[in-house]
Amino acid sequence: MRQVLLNCKAWVFCCAVMVAGFTQAAEMTKANIKQALADAYKKYRHLDEGKNADYIPALAKVDSGIYGIALVTADGKVYTEGDVKSEVSIQSISKVFTMALVIDQDGTDELLHNMGADATGQVFNSIVAIEQYQGSEMNPLVNAGAIATTGLVDGKDYDEIWGKIASEYNEFAGRELTVMEDVYQSEAATNQRNQAIASLMHAYGHIDENFLRATDIYTRQCSVGVNAKDLGLMAATLANAGKNPVTQKQVTSAENVPEILAVMATAGLYDDAGKWLYKTGLPAKSGVGGGIIAVSPGKFGIAVISPPLDAAGNSVRAQKAIADISSALGGNPYQVSAH
Ligand code: GLU
Numbered sequence: 001m002r003q004v005l006l007n008c009k010a011w012v013f014c015c016a017v018m019v020a021g022f023t024q025a026a027e028m029t030k031a032n033i034k035q036a037l038a039d040a041y042k043k044y045r046h047l048d049e050g051k052n053a054d055y056i057p058a059l060a061k062v063d064s065g066i067y068g069i070a071l072v073t074a075d076g077k078v079y080t081e082g083d084v085k086s087e088v089s090i091q092s093i094s095k096v097f098t099m100a101l102v103i104d105q106d107g108t109d110e111l112l113h114n115m116g117a118d119a120t121g122q123v124f125n126s127i128v129a130i131e132q133y134q135g136s137e138m139n140p141l142v143n144a145g146a147i148a149t150t151g152l153v154d155g156k157d158y159d160e161i162w163g164k165i166a167s168e169y170n171e172f173a174g175r176e177l178t179v180m181e182d183v184y185q186s187e188a189a190t191n192q193r194n195q196a197i198a199s200l201m202h203a204y205g206h207i208d209e210n211f212l213r214a215t216d217i218y219t220r221q222c223s224v225g226v227n228a229k230d231l232g233l234m235a236a237t238l239a240n241a242g243k244n245p246v247t248q249k250q251v252t253s254a255e256n257v258p259e260i261l262a263v264m265a266t267a268g269l270y271d272d273a274g275k276w277l278y279k280t281g282l283p284a285k286s287g288v289g290g291g292i293i294a295v296s297p298g299k300f301g302i303a304v305i306s307p308p309l310d311a312a313g314n315s316v317r318a319q320k321a322i323a324d325i326s327s328a329l330g331g332n333p334y335q336v337s338a339h
Pocket of ligand 1: 091092219287288289
């Protein structure tokens, strides 16, 4: 009997050690976070897959070797690895923050009734997706919905609207960001497709007669320069219920953050959003400049910049690095322990 009891105790002890070991690996300690970032940086530093976007001529010229990781915890601790100083254009990641501005301005129903909150299953600048439901049944993170969202920002003229968008981004990032003029000029000279999209959205009543102005402001918002640290802090502000964890400013209303994250989960990585969510569980947004942000609500925001993209338009290294880091730190919000 004594022997059975001893064996039993030993077994319980082994289980406890195993559980502790497992929990520790997924715990957000300083050492674990640093290790996770260093491992992911090293593992993918020499990965040679994907290529820069080139449909916007200026993006083809960006250094493909830029590779930086920034993780900011919801209580404002910043961890970085690699090149977190070089700036790239924010591109589609900007759509998240203009969406936040419009939701704060008009409430969550306006966007839902205007362009919807559904994945289109089509590419980000699809015209077929607009035609299918006359500009409804899509979301603020594809071009049609994003340009219409920019068109909803209140303001008497271009400068006032732009001023609101720029200061929203600055507050999310915790510093004054600037437009990369070369990228803006390059896209403005070649964005006839986005102009056509905006025109169609106007025809279907989703955007007013200033649709070309909205397209131009949208192009400008996509050209804002950011480094990995800026994006990490922008993501961490969403992870921290809309309050920038470093500046302590409430940038967007806490009660609207779940809707913002829901749209990111639905449509953040273009037509690969489902695959990404399946693998990571993280609301995220990518941009053709090479950045991806992802949010583990209440835990951390993470960003990786690396310009080479896969066929769906998502940074190859950023996807892999974020997935690894989040998994090492228990970032998947759907992964819980049983009671
Ligand atoms: N400015 C880009 C466009 O409208 C953004 C695309 C993206 O990053 O997905 O084409």
